[in-house]
Amino acid sequence: MNDNEDFDNIIKNNPSSLFLGDGDFRSDECVNLLKQVDIIVTNPPFSLFREYISQLLDYNKKFIIIGHVIKLAYRKIFKLIADDKLWLGSGRNNSSKLFKIPDEFVDKYNSKYKKIPIRWYTNTKLKREYNDLILSKHYTPEEYPKYDNYDAIEVSKVADIPCDFAGVMGVPITFLDKYNPEQFEILELRNSDKYKTPLCINGKEVFVRILIKNRHPLDI
Numbered sequence: 001m002n003d004n005e006d007f008d009n010i011i012k013n014n015p016s017s018l019f020l021g022d023g024d025f026r027s028d029e030c031v032n033l034l035k036q037v038d039i040i041v042t043n044p045p046f047s048l049f050r051e052y053i054s055q056l057l058d059y060n061k062k063f064i065i066i067g068h069v070i071k072l073a074y075r076k077i078f079k080l081i082a083d084d085k086l087w088l089g090s091g092r093n094n095s096s097k098l099f100k101i102p103d104e105f106v107d108k109y110n111s112k113y114k115k116i117p118i119r120w121y122t123n124t125k126l127k128r129e130y131n132d133l134i135l136s137k138h139y140t141p142e143e144y145p146k147y148d149n150y151d152a153i154e155v156s157k158v159a160d161i162p163c164d165f166a167g168v169m170g171v172p173i174t175f176l177d178k179y180n181p182e183q184f185e186i187l188e189l190r191n192s193d194k195y196k197t198p199l200c201i202n203g204k205e206v207f208v209r210i211l212i213k214n215r216h217p218l219d220i
Ligand SMILES: C[S@@+](CC[C@H](N)C(=O)[O-])C[C@H]1O[C@@H](n2cnc3c(N)ncnc32)[C@H](O)[C@@H]1O
Pocket: 023, 024, 025, 026, 043, 044, 045, 046, 048
């Protein structure tokens, strides 16, 4: 059987049809469809991202879905990553993708393309590869200030994580692009939401940070 015949068979056995309702992923019709599938690959509505992922996990589904990088700073998504129930998929080191702007919006954005920092969020084990982040910097108290309100040092760039610091470090959320659970332990997410006070240095608030520890700091 050739590829075309395979494809014809798949279509024949999975005929598509229009939804009877509005196609809302929370509707009974969509939930019934969801129950029948093994894996979901999609681009869900950004505003309902958390709810959508919760639904997929409630139904114990495997998924590969695309979403904005800022979703990493959502407490619920972050917790799933810290608990190893969700991780970033292929291409996790790419910071942004270029999207074509539809012709009718080109004037509004004054551009034909827009860079959007997106990530693949998945719970499939396929091609899950971890490499140690190469750490070339050394800790000095001058270069890595401590927070006013937490016993940890500020590391404002992932590339600057020192190789020889055994304590807690605050790093940007893009750290998750390089996160190897065997190399680092994730402690918590700190942002300015209602559950936690943001981290401060000399009274100044620091943007979203993930608190981490190196599992094997160099003993120098
Ligand atoms: C980020 S866009 C993805 C667009 C898609 N990749 C495309 O090229 O058309 C999210 C899509 O989800 C749809 N959507 C919004 N709310 C939804 C809901 N509650 N249930 C199902 N789909 C929804 C939107 O209409 C939109 O088409």
